[in-house]
Each structure stands twice: as C-alpha cells, then as structure tokens.
Amino acid sequence: MPTGNLTVGTFLIASVIKILLFLFVLLTGVAYTVWLERKVVGHIQNRWGPTRVGPFGLLQPLADGLKFIFKEDLTPPYVHKFLYIGAPMLALATSLISISLIPVGGSINIGGVVTPIQITDTDISLLIILGVTSIGVYGIALAGWSSNSKYSMLGSLRASAQMISYEVALGLSIVGVLMLTGSFSLRAIVEHQQGWFWNWNIFKGGQFVAFFIYLMAAYAETNRIPFDLPEAETELVAGYHTEYSSMKFAMFFMAEYSNMVTVACLASILFLGGYSGPTFSGILPPLLSSLMPVVWFLARVVFFLFVYIWVRGTLPRFRYDQLMAFSWKFLLPLALANIMLTGLVVALRA
Amino acid sequence: MIPLSCYLVLSAFLFACGVTGFLIKRNIITIFMSIELMLNAVNLSFVAFASYWGTLFPTRNVEFLKGQVFVFFVMVVAAAEAAVGLAIIIAVFRTRETLNPDRVNLLKL
Amino acid sequence: MLHLALFIIFGGICVAGAINLLAQKHPIDSALSLVVVMGSLAGLYLLLGAEFLAAIQVIVYAGAIMVLFVFTIMLLNAGEEEHTHGSKIALLFGVPSMVVGSVLIAYLLLHSDPSTRSVNVGSLYGPARTIGQLLFTNYLLPFEITSVLILIAIMGAVVLARRESQ
Numbered sequence: 001m002p003t004g005n006l007t008v009g010t011f012l013i014a015s016v017i018k019i020l021l022f023l024f025v026l027l028t029g030v031a032y033t034v035w036l037e038r039k040v041v042g043h044i045q046n047r048w049g050p051t052r053v054g055p056f057g058l059l060q061p062l063a064d065g066l067k068f069i070f071k072e073d074l075t076p077p078y079v080h081k082f083l084y085i086g087a088p089m090l091a092l093a094t095s096l097i098s099i100s101l102i103p104v105g106g107s108i109n110i111g112g113v114v115t116p117i118q119i120t121d122t123d124i125s126l127l128i129i130l131g132v133t134s135i136g137v138y139g140i141a142l143a144g145w146s147s148n149s150k151y152s153m154l155g156s157l158r159a160s161a162q163m164i165s166y167e168v169a170l171g172l173s174i175v176g177v178l179m180l181t182g183s184f185s186l187r188a189i190v191e192h193q194q195g196w197f198w199n200w201n202i203f204k205g206g207q208f209v210a211f212f213i214y215l216m217a218a219y220a221e222t223n224r225i226p227f228d229l230p231e232a233e234t235e236l237v238a239g240y241h242t243e244y245s246s247m248k249f250a251m252f253f254m255a256e257y258s259n260m261v262t263v264a265c266l267a268s269i270l271f272l273g274g275y276s277g278p279t280f281s282g283i284l285p286p287l288l289s290s291l292m293p294v295v296w297f298l299a300r301v302v303f304f305l306f307v308y309i310w311v312r313g314t315l316p317r318f319r320y321d322q323l324m325a326f327s328w329k330f331l332l333p334l335a336l337a338n339i340m341l342t343g344l345v346v347a348l349r350a
Numbered sequence: 351m352i353p354l355s356c357y358l359v360l361s362a363f364l365f366a367c368g369v370t371g372f373l374i375k376r377n378i379i380t381i382f383m384s385i386e387l388m389l390n391a392v393n394l395s396f397v398a399f400a401s402y403w404g405t406l407f408p409t410r411n412v413e414f415l416k417g418q419v420f421v422f423f424v425m426v427v428a429a430a431e432a433a434v435g436l437a438i439i440i441a442v443f444r445t446r447e448t449l450n451p452d453r454v455n456l457l458k459l
Numbered sequence: 460m461l462h463l464a465l466f467i468i469f470g471g472i473c474v475a476g477a478i479n480l481l482a483q484k485h486p487i488d489s490a491l492s493l494v495v496v497m498g499s500l501a502g503l504y505l506l507l508g509a510e511f512l513a514a515i516q517v518i519v520y521a522g523a524i525m526v527l528f529v530f531t532i533m534l535l536n537a538g539e540e541e542h543t544h545g546s547k548i549a550l551l552f553g554v555p556s557m558v559v560g561s562v563l564i565a566y567l568l569l570h571s572d573p574s575t576r577s578v579n580v581g582s583l584y585g586p587a588r589t590i591g592q593l594l595f596t597n598y599l600l601p602f603e604i605t606s607v608l609i610l611i612a613i614m615g616a617v618v619l620a621r622r623e624s625q
Binding site: 134 | 487491494510511513514515517518521522523526529530533534586587588
C-alpha cells in the first residue's frame with residue numbers, strides 16, 4: 001500500500017489525527033467566521049456588532065450554538081420526511097469533504113514521523129473538489145422541494161439554477177492555472193508557485209483575469225452577496241431554508257460558511273501561492289519553521305474571508321435575470337478568452 | 351483481484367434493470383432515467399474491457415485509454431440527449447398536462 | 460483482498476440503487492437512486508484505474524445531468540405513478556423466468572473464457588494528460604463533431620422549452 005516511508009499503522013494513526021485536527025480547525029474557523037462577519041458588517045454599518053458575550057463578543061458563536069441546540073425542532077406536515085432530514089446533512093457533508101484535499105503546509109517531522117500537512121493528495125484533487133461542489137447543488141434543490149412550500153421551492157430552484165450556471169464559469173477559470181501547472185494535484189499547483197511572491201499565478205502566471213472570474217463565480221456558488229437573491233429576507237422570506245429550524249438550519253448555516261472557507265483556501269492555493277512564504281529555517285527550530293507555511297496559508301485564507309465579508313457589507317444584490325446574464329454572457333466568454341490566451345502563451349513558450 | 355467477468359455480469363444486470371424500467375414504468379421521466387441507466391451499464395462495460403486490454407498489453411498504454419475516450423464521448427452524447435429529451439417532455443407536458451405516456455394518445459384510432 | 464471488498468461494496472450499492480429505481484413509485488426517489496448508482500459506478504471506475512473518468516462521471520453525470528432530471532421533476536410537480544391493472548399471470552411467470560434467465564447469463568459469463576477469468580483488471584493508471592493528448596490528436600474529429608452536437612442540443616433545448624409568446 002502506498003504509505004510513503006511510514007508503516008501502515010503509523011500512517012493510519014497519523015491520518016486519523018490529521019482528520020480530527022483539520023475538522024476541528026475547520027469547524028472552529030466556521031464559527032469564528034460568523035463572528036468576524038457580524039463584527040465587520042457591524043462596523044461597516046457604523047455599529048458595534050456583538051460585544052456583550054465575552055471580550056469583544058468572542059464567545060458569541062458558543063452562545064449561538066447553544067441557542068440552536070435548545071430551539072424547538074419543528075417538522076412541518078406533508079413534507080417528504082427522508083429528503084427533509086437528508087438535505088441539510090448532504091449540504092453539510094459535501095461542504096466539509098473538500099478540506100481533506102487542501103495542502104496547508106509542507107512536510108512536518110514530529111518525532112521521526114515525516115508526514116505532509118495535508119490529509120491526502122491525489123492526482124485529480126481539483127476535479128474531486130469540483131465534483132463535490134456539483135453534488136452540493138442537490139442539498140439545496142432537495143431542501144426546497146421537500147419543504148412543500150412556495151417560497152422554499154422558488155428559492156431552491158433559483159439557487160440551484162444559479163449554482164449550476166456559475167459552476168461552468170468556475171471550472172473554466174481554473175483551466176488557465178491547470179495549463180500552467182500541468183497537473184490537477186493541489187500540492188503540485190502550490191509547488192509550481194514557490195519562490196518570491198512574484199512567482200504567484202496571479203502575477204507571473206498572468207491569471208489576474210481568471211482570479212477575478214474565479215472570485216465572482218465563487219461568490220455566486222456560495223450564494224453570498226451580491227448573488228444572494230435566493231436567500232434574501234426581503235425577497236423570498238428565507239429561500240430554501242424557510243421551513244427549517246434549530247439543528248437543520250444550523251447545518252445549512254455551517255455548510256454555507258464552510259463553503260466560503262473552502263473557496264478561500266482554493267483561491268489562495270490556485271492564485272496566491274498557497275502556503276509559500278519565508279520559513280525562517282535558519283532562525284527558528286525545525287518544528288516551528290515547518291509550521292510557518294501554515295501561518296502564511298492561514299493569513300491568506302483570513303484575507304479572503306475578510307474580502308468576502310467586506311463585499312457583503314458594501315454591495316447591493318443582483319436581480320435574478322441580471323445574475324444569470326452576468327454568468328452566461330459575461331463570465332463565460334471572458335473565461336474562454338482567458339483559456340485561449342493562456343494556451344497561446346504556454347504553447348509559444350514551450 | 352477481480353476477474354473481468356464479474357464486471358461484465360454487473361454491467362449486464364444494470365442493463366437488464368434499465369430495460370425492465372423502460373418497459374414497466376408509467377412515468378415518462380422514469381422511463382428516461384432507465385435509458386440513462388442503460389447507458390451507464392454500457393460505460394461500465396467499456397471501462398472494464400479497456401482495463402482488460404490494458405493489462406494484456408501493459409507496454410501500450412493507449413489501449414487502456416482508447417476505451418476511456420469512448421466512454422467520454424458516450425457521456426457527452428448522453429448529456430445532449432438528456433437535455434433535448436427533457437425539453438421535449440416539458441413541451442408535451444404543457445399541452446397534454448400528463449406525464450403518463452399512455453395518455454398521450456390523440457393520434458390513436 | 461481490499462479490491463474484492465471494495466468491488467462488493469460498490470457493486471452492491473449499484474445493484475441496490477438499480478432495484479430501488481424500479482421499485483419506487485415517486486420519480487424523485489427513482490432519480491436519487493440513479494444518482495447513487497452513478498456515484499458507485501464512479502467508485503468502480505476508480506477501482507479499474509480510470510481516475511479521470513471517475514471524476515468526470517461525478518461532475519457531468521451525477522452533478523449535472525441528474526440535476527437536470529431533478530429540476531424537471533420539481534418543475535413539473537410530478538406526482539406518484541398511476542397504478543394500472545397488472546396481470547397476475549405475467550407476475551407469476553415473469554419474475555421466476557427473469558431470475559432463471561439472469562442466473563443462466565451470469566453462469567455463462569463467469570464460466571466462459573478462461574482468459575477472461577484469469578486476467579485481473581484494476582492495476583492500471585489512466586492519467587488525464589494522456590487522455591487529453593489522445594483527444595486532441597487521434598480523436599480530434601469526433602471531439603469537434605461532439606462539440607457541434609452539444610451546440611445543436613443547446614439550441615434545440617432552448618427552442619423546445621420556450622413558452623409560446625402570445
């Protein structure tokens with residue numbers, strides 16, 4: 001079995017530890033992204049955001065989690081029981097899978113066990129992430145349909161149509177990076193951008209247009225402002241999660257924010273150099289210097305989350321026909337032009 | 351490991367399920383889904399045979415990949431067919447208000 | 460050993476999904492069973508070494524074509540199937556004969572050619588790069604023809620599903 005230079009037992013234990021660690025960090029990150037959003041949007045709107053619960057409102061996510069657990073869990077009549085309960089679970093599961101492929105750092109050496117700071121890496125990692133995003137559409141479509149309500153149905157149809165339209169633009173914007181790197185493996189994409197920050201794909205690879213296409217398509221995929229018509233309160237009550245309460249609603253909530261985190265991780269890997277950065281291996285002990293890439297990666301992810309929240313606080317939302325026209329008539333031709341240009345440059349350079 | 355005939359039996363079973371669904375179901379969308387099941391069974395057969403030829407000729411990797419390219423084209427054609435077929439179903443539904451193919455019988459004597 | 464276990468798991472899910480597709484009355488349940496079948500077929504493609512194809516199966520088939528089916532079922536608000544009068548004799552003779560026929564075919568396939576029994580599939584490697592090279596060199600003509608086919612399909616679907624403007 002391909003376990004590198006570790007025995008099978010050590011590999012299994014290391015993998016289990018990594019899975020638990022990554023999941024814990026991801027779920028805590030999701031909870032504190034909610035806190036960050038409430039604080040930042042509050043400051044943009046000239047108010048404080050949560051300040052009461054703990055210093056700077058830092059224990060607010062804990063209080064929210066307790067509130068969700070204690071709320072009454074309603075199931076409206078005439079819903080399709082299996083899908084009503086299964087849809088939020090599907091949405092949450094597909095949004096958590098992508099973290100298993102994200103390379104957070106180089107190798108780390110703990111007590112003689114050398115293992116990469118990544119749960120696993122395959123030759124088709126990027127395709128797997130795209131596939132999981134495609135399956136995530138089902139969570140939303142089935143949630144709205146099984147709720148047996150007009151607003152849910154309309155909201156879920158609009159949300160799913162929006163998601164599948166922007167998936168095309170998302171996939172095509174990544175092709176330029178793939179042509180430069182020559183592999184679907186995320187670690188290979190990051191390794192291709194090693195060196196000083198000039199080597200990042202957005203600068204030397206010339207993928208700045210693809211970067212903006214990716215960002216806009218990702219905002220639409222995660223149903224965030226300015227593309228959040230399907231779940232806007234003033235439009236459709238609450239869209240596809242109107243009829244959901246307590247833990248099931250919390251699952252949708254967590255799914256949306258962990259999709260945001262996944263998109264931020266992918267954007268930093270594909271366009272901004274992943275975990276590359278100075279490791280200070282001369283100054284720090286080896287364990288700390290192999291953790292420096294993790295710090296750089298987290299800095300980029302937090303930057304993207306901040307941009308997400310900043311855009312949310314600033315821009316108005318698109319109307320639905322404007323949204324669809326934007327994807328099919330603007331982003332798609334632009335992504336195709338980017339592919340052709342990048343292909344031309346790669347072919348001429350070789 | 352697994353002999354080729356196991357994959358072929360599985361593919362044959364899925365194809366038979368697709369044919370059965372095509373014959374006994376009374377909802378046009380489910381009939382259409384049985385057609386997709388038949389296409390998938392055939393895809394599995396293609397990939398299994400491609401893998402078989404690939405292990406028989408390990409030096410010529412192109413044998414393994416030819417079968418996969420064919421599956422690629424089958425998927426593309428299935429996608430195009432699904433889109434047009436569903437559009438037809440929607441158009442028929444608008445006029446006849448039913449999804450039961452037995453009821454679309456205006457031309458019957 | 461692990462290959463056999465994985466084959467049995469994925470094959471079992473395929474079989475269960477296919478039978479569920481036939482057994483369910485509501486088309487949405489059939490559609491979701493078909494999605495499960497396609498997902499487990501992707502797992503089988505991975506066992507056979509066709510990794511790019513497995514990813515494409517999930518992205519295109521399970522993630523786009525079946526979403527189209529689910530959309531249509533939701534839009535047309537398809538209810539459960541109508542129950543027409545089946546024939547008891549057909550059930551009495553049909554089901555056992557189908558079981559006998561399938562057992563016969565399976566026996567023939569499994570005991571037919573000693574070469575197909577001895578070759579073990581599933582130890583290969585299908586990188587995307589080589590498939591891409593094949594697609595753009597040997598199979599360039601079918602590739603371009605299928606792109607025209609998709610264009611025709613798009614136009615056909617848009618024209619057929621459009622509402623008649625009064």
